[in-house]
Amino acid sequence: MRTLSSALLALVCLIVSALPIGAEPNEIRISKQPGLQYLPLLVMEQNRLVEKHAQQMGLKDVKVSWLLLNSGGTAVDALLAGSLDVVGSGVSNMLVAWSGTGGQIKGVAPLAAVPIWYVSKNPNVKTLKDLGASDKMAVPTVRVSMQSTILGIAADKLYGAGDLHHFDPMTVALGHPDALIALQSGSGSVNAHGSSPPYQQYEVKIPGVHAIANSYDILGGPADLTAAFASTRFHDGNPKLYAAFVAALKDADEIINRDHRNAALIYLQQSGEKWPLDDLVKLFADKGVIWQLAPLRTFQYADIMYRSGAIKTKATSWKDYWFPELASLQGS
Secondary structure, eight states: OOOOOHHHHHHHHHHHHHSOOOSOOSEEEEEEOSSGGGHHHHHHHHHTHHHHHHHHTTOOSOEEEEEEOSOHHHHHHHHHHTSOSEEEEEHHHHHHHHHHTTTSEEEEEEEEEOOOEEEEOOTTOOSGGGOOTTOOEEESSTTTSHHHHHHHHHHHHHHOGGGTTTTGGGEEEOOHHHHHHHHHHOOSSOOEEEOOTTHHHHHTTSTTOEEEEEHHHHHTSOOEEEEEEEEHHHHHHOHHHHHHHHHHHHHHHHHHHHOHHHHHHHHHHHHOOOOOHHHHHHHHTOTTOBOOSSOOSHHHHHHHHHHHTSOSSOOSSGGGSBOGGGTTSOOO
16 A cells, blocks of 8 residues: 655644745746556647746746646655645645645645446456455555455455455555556456546457446446546645646647547657547547546545555545635536
């Protein structure tokens, strides 16, 4: 399980308390990961939306640096080390960071609510209950990725509170692009994947690969998969730059919702991936794919992660781990 060591936490707290808060910097460093669930960040980058809003707020010559990372854990480490200002990653990684730093890291806003398909190449596996010791399911990060967190919720429903880690021994850490390749090649031990769009749409076209579960069925409806999060130091010490990021994210959501084809083109241009354009446009039109600032069903993640021991802090409300700018929204 990924946790923050006491020594690292102490160092982070010391750095945060010792550094003076001065003038706002002229650079913001943002991480993103592969997958459609990070599309708003790609739209922001392509259209230079952070720069636009920063200039409108009186910040001149702001440089926006973008870093592509395959691991949410690596991104959190970079945020703690001070080499990133805003991280785009799974909501579960945000919760680990929030709990591990005593609330010094919080969510800025959700990035996307998209369904996760759990797929298998084992013909004997029709549902999650059929998974056994011989099955190895790829997930981005074992135990604390969104895929693993939702498996914990499924285990709670299928086997009860005493077996929340039922599926953990069947998971292995592997990024989505590599998991797709593993299923295509049939080499290695990976025969299942806790996937994400658009990888899952193409995985089920591989002979023998089929969906065995959908995260929305497990959670009871649409739920956020990814989020942008930052330190309280960045939030409190850089109000204009923080506001520029949020305004840019709101613009990006509006751009995506207004023109799916344009958004799909941006995704292909920015990601360098070779998915058919029409397939992406169709995916964007799915009512279960939601781009908005109001959090959706994130408290379910906080609850199961606390009960499973993945985080040590018990949230009493979804507002505990998001910055207060979202408090007026109808979130969950």
